[in-house]
Amino acid sequence: MIESTPVRTGRPGPCVSTPPPHPRPDGQDRYTISEVSAWTGLTAHTLRWYERIGLMPHVDRSHTGQRRFTNRDLDWLAFVGKLRLTGMPVADMVRYAELVREGEHTFEARQELLKATRRDVRARIAELQDTLAVLDHKIDFYAGARRAPERTT
Amino acid sequence: MIESTPVRTGRPGPCVSTPPPHPRPDGQDRYTISEVSAWTGLTAHTLRWYERIGLMPHVDRSHTGQRRFTNRDLDWLAFVGKLRLTGMPVADMVRYAELVREGEHTFEARQELLKATRRDVRARIAELQDTLAVLDHKIDFYAGARRAPERTT
DNA sequence: TAGGACCTTGGAGTGCACTCCAGGCAAGCC
DNA sequence: GGCTTGCCTGGAGTGCACTCCAAGGTCCTA
Structure with a gap:
């Protein structure tokens, strides 16, 4: 795992708030x-x-x-x-890497790719929150069933 | 959030509050x-x-x-x-299915499995929200770079 | 009763993202 | 020099979750 600190920056500042600490400084x-x-x-x-x-x-x-x-x-x-x-998919990441190699004239394409990714991530989060509701419901059901087993059908 | 039916029944009733609409009623x-x-x-x-x-x-x-x-x-x-x-993983779902087949005496094990899953899902959501922050930041960067290209290094 | 759409099975094939292997080069230490 | 450790390469292998195939049985409509 790369990330040990899940620091949530609620609002993205103009510059990175927590730059990844490198093991050694630039130059070495x-x-x-x-x-x-x-x-x-x-x-x-x-x-x-x-x-x-x-x-x-x-x-x-x-x-x-x-x-x-x-x-x-x-x-x-x-x-x-x-x-x-x-x-x-790795293929899409390779596509992004290619855009980076091609230079600054691909800024727009890169931004579009990231925006599409952001849409996907948001949709994924929504899906997971939906699933979370289902899990909560089931877990509650088991809790209730274990407290009052005679009511279980 | 895009919750369509986050209906949380504080106390689990015997039946689901928003049952998935079946194509045909029970019996047919x-x-x-x-x-x-x-x-x-x-x-x-x-x-x-x-x-x-x-x-x-x-x-x-x-x-x-x-x-x-x-x-x-x-x-x-x-x-x-x-x-x-x-x-x-499918193997874990199979494990859950086995517990269901084994009967009501596995309620506790099933609940534990779902609780572990819930923990995973919550962690996954946190990861994704973290990623979302990174994406937002990058997208903002490209927006800024495209508005003021002379400032881009 | 004929045709075509649909269903059955075991087993083989696919795509993705790694994961490992064999055979060999290079650097550091005693 | 010999030994160990780390790194190199192309290519083959792995595990997961499907996905498809061949050969044959079934259902429905005309």
């Missing part, structure tokens, strides 16, 4: 794959797979060809983790 | 698999598969061996659909 941020694996909770396999399918925005390499991830990569992975939580 | 409820497929949105394949893995509480058969689903089956499938929305 050259993480090996296993460090990133530990930080993100993703396996090294998955990180390599993400790169292969185009979900990472170009990862640096050491002089011997080993991956060296930066703080920007960690930020990206944290964001990808959020998108993953929404249930977005 | 002998649906073929394709009728159930149309009503639930699940394919006939999936319905048969549900039965095979033990997720259905014994489906009736016609004298020639064809499935005849009842209103109770529709209710069960609607509930299973809710559980599915929560992301609960």
Whole structure:
């Protein structure tokens, strides 16, 4: 799990209120794959797979060809983790990553994609709250049935 | 929130307050698999598969061996659909179905299972709301960047 | 009583998101 | 130099939740 702190910022401020704390400051941020694996909770396999399918925005390499991830990569992975939580298919995340690679002229397309995702997330939350009502109801039923078993049919 | 019927019955009555409207009243409820497929949105394949893995509480058969689903089956499938929305693995739903088959002495176990599910759902909603905040923030960023592109770095 | 739509079964196939493997390179330590 | 640990690659394997297939039986309408 990436997120340990579910800090809810009720109103999004102009700048990030809780930036993800990086293990090392910018300048000394050259993480090996296993460090990133530990930080993100993703396996090294998955990180390599993400790169292969185009979900990472170009990862640096050491002089011997080993991956060296930066703080920007960690930020990206944290964001990808959020998108993953929404249930977005990996293919769509790759699409977003492509837009990022293509440069600033894709801002509008990116915003549209995120807006669509936001709609999906809102719908999903509504669904879950609906389900929550059903669960509450059933749990109440079992509570009542256990208090007064003779009334149960 | 998009709650259509968040009707919370503080005390669980013997019957649901807003019962899912069945296509036919009790007594004439002998649906073929394709009728159930149309009503639930699940394919006939999936319905048969549900039965095979033990997720259905014994489906009736016609004298020639064809499935005849009842209103109770529709209710069960609607509930299973809710559980599915929560992301609960099918194996866990099968576990719940087993408890139901075992009779009333499993009320406590069933309630525990549902309470655990409720915890999961609440956590999931919190995660999604967290993600929503991130999405809002990014969308705002793109909106700002598009209004004032010269400020974008 | 013929035709077509619908139903049955066991088992095989699909798509997604990983997950692992084999074989090999490289760096650090005694 | 030998050993261990970590990393590399392409490709194969896994688990889940369906999804489909082939071969055949059933139901309904004309």
